[in-house]
Amino acid sequence: MTGSPAPLELTGLSKRFSGGQAVSDLSFTVRPGELYALLGTNGAGKTTTLRMIAGLLEPDGGDVRVYGHSVLSHPLSAKRVMAYLPDDPMLYGKLRAPEYLEFVAGLWGIPASVAAPEAQRLLVWLELWEHRAALTESFSRGMKQKLALAGALVHSPRLMLLDEPLTGLDAAAARQVKDALRAFVDAGGAVVLTTHIMEVAEQLSDRIGVIRAGRLVAQGTLAELREQVGHAGQGSLEDVFLELVGAGGRGRDVVL
Numbered sequence: 689m690t691g692s693p694a695p696l697e698l699t700g701l702s703k704r705f706s707g708g709q710a711v712s713d714l715s716f717t718v719r720p721g722e723l724y725a726l727l728g729t730n731g732a733g734k735t736t737t738l739r740m741i742a743g744l745l746e747p748d749g750g751d752v753r754v755y756g757h758s759v760l761s762h763p764l765s766a767k768r769v770m771a772y773l774p775d776d777p778m779l780y781g782k783l784r785a786p787e788y789l790e791f792v793a794g795l796w797g798i799p800a801s802v803a804a805p806e807a808q809r810l811l812v813w814l815e816l817w818e819h820r821a822a823l824t825e826s827f828s829r830g831m832k833q834k835l836a837l838a839g840a841l842v843h844s845p846r847l848m849l850l851d852e853p854l855t856g857l858d859a860a861a862a863r864q865v866k867d868a869l870r871a872f873v874d875a876g877g878a879v880v881l882t883t884h885i886m887e888v889a890e891q892l893s894d895r896i897g898v899i900r901a902g903r904l905v906a907q908g909t910l911a912e913l914r915e916q917v918g919h920a921g922q923g924s925l926e927d928v929f930l931e932l933v934g935a936g937g938r939g940r941d942v943v944l
């Protein structure tokens with residue numbers, strides 16, 4: 689233990705909507721250099737959890753700490769070091785990609801002299817630089833997704849929260865985004881992402897958390913999850929996941 693605060697620590701996070709309990713007493717920690725995949729069936733509470741971590745939705749109970757800063761009591765310090773990429777990110781269609789990134793950088797108080805070369809670096813890296821003269825309204829879904837990712841990286845966050853970042857991307861774009869996320873964690877950042885694509889979680893994540901009806905029912909590496917459901921050494925993540933969440937969301941809990 690180094691004693692430095694974890695990139696992300698959730699303790700007892702809860703949220704209730706009029707339709708029922710969306711997130712219940714959720715606690716987990718994400719370490720530096722770790723990509724943590726949050727899995728769950730539709731309506732399990734993944735987006736609600738990410739929105740509470742990002743400070744966009746107030747929890748009913750519990751706390752979220754980002755590098756030691758409470759999102760509830762010190763939201764600015766926490767938000768400065770994280771980025772949230774929703775599943776339908778908003779871009780400004782009448783801006784070009786470099787203009788969009790410089791605009792986002794401006795919101796973070798980054799001067800244009802710093803933002804412009806950083807925007808170029810990100811756009812070259814994600815193979816969008818050749819499209820720099822086009823308005824973003826003409827971009828394909830994959831191009832928009834990559835630009836949104838660049839926008840999330842422009843203020844050099846150390847924690848990234850991504851809601852379904854690979855949905856709808858073709859193989860080449862998905863590979864680029866996966867490579868970008870791996871490079872981000874290899875450089876010491878931390879990532880929490882949600883996905884319904886089990887192969888993505890299996891390939892990309894260091895640890896996996898499975899939530900069912902707003903509660904964490906299992907977490908660990910794929911090997912640990914296999915052991916927890918009694919499939920030591922075998923079974924795909926899909927097999928393990930379906931065992932945990934069960935048909936119609938009635939799965940079983942394992943000891944965490």
Ligand SMILES: Nc1ncnc2c1ncn2[C@@H]1O[C@H](COP(=O)(O)OP(=O)(O)OP(=O)(O)O)[C@@H](O)[C@H]1O
Nearest residue numbers: 705706707710728729730731732733734735736737
């Ligand atoms: N703003 C809201 N008002 C009322 N209920 C909500 C709101 N947002 C989410 N919910 C409810 O909270 C529960 C969890 O929703 P959430 O979007 O977090 O699930 P999810 O795991 O992200 O699902 P999906 O995989 O389908 O995106 C669902 O029952 C949903 O209907």
